[in-house]
Amino acid sequence: MRKRIAILTGAGMSVESGLSTFRGGNGMWDEYPVEQVATIEGYIANPSLVLEFYNKRRRELLTKEPNRGHRLIAELEKNYDVTVITQNVDDLHERAGSTNIIHLHGELMKACSSRAPHDLSQVCDIPADNPEIKIGDKAADGSQLRPFIVWFGEAVPRIEDAILALRDIDVFIIIGTSLNVYPAAGLLNYVSVGVPIYLVDPNDVEVRGVRGVTAIKKGASDGIQEIIDKYL
Secondary structure, eight states: OOOEEEEEEOGGGTGGGTOOOSSSTTOHHHHSOHHHHSBHHHHHHOHHHHHHHHHHHHHHHTTOOOOHHHHHHHHGGGTSEEEEEESOOSSHHHHHTOOOEEESSEEEEEEEESSOTTOGGGOEEOOTTSOOOOTTOBOTTSSBEEEEEOOBTSOOTTHHHHHHHTTTOSEEEEESOOSOSTTGGGGGGGSOTTOOEEEEOSSOOOOOSOOOEEEEOSOHHHHHHHHHHHTO
């Protein structure tokens, strides 16, 4: 029986690939207020600004590659049943070779309907050779295409999938997330008592109400390598 591993990744997972984080020093929220580019109200007020913000993120993403940490996680599938639950909207886990990924906050390389953003029948891929959404680009239902991103204040449709993925796991690994954003931060509460939890982050991360968390104060790649070498 193969061990089941669930891995929750945040922005720190992709830092080694050169992607900007949203929080912290020089994070994107320092340049663009959350209210302007990551809420439905901001989108309604200035759709052109919001579309260009994500067009810029997309163009940046296409210049980046998965890092060693992404590849190490993908390689775990050779010996374990692995589910990656990610708060990231990039596609670096996919490009590294991971096959079972739950995107909690959407996917940057996809677009959806402005009228029904969670209707998967309206979701489409954005081609790498034309990675922009422009005013006038339409979804199948005739509404303006928008980024397939879960904005602040919107429901997180795949949180139930993430909770189900934590059933009967043998190991839970958290990499590069501040555990400040809910509902993702609340996933810790669904891990059964006795399941080892490893938290990889070079910074101090406060974990409340959960015991037995092993903190590994390293970056994503070195941290996951330590887990593989010492704990799996």
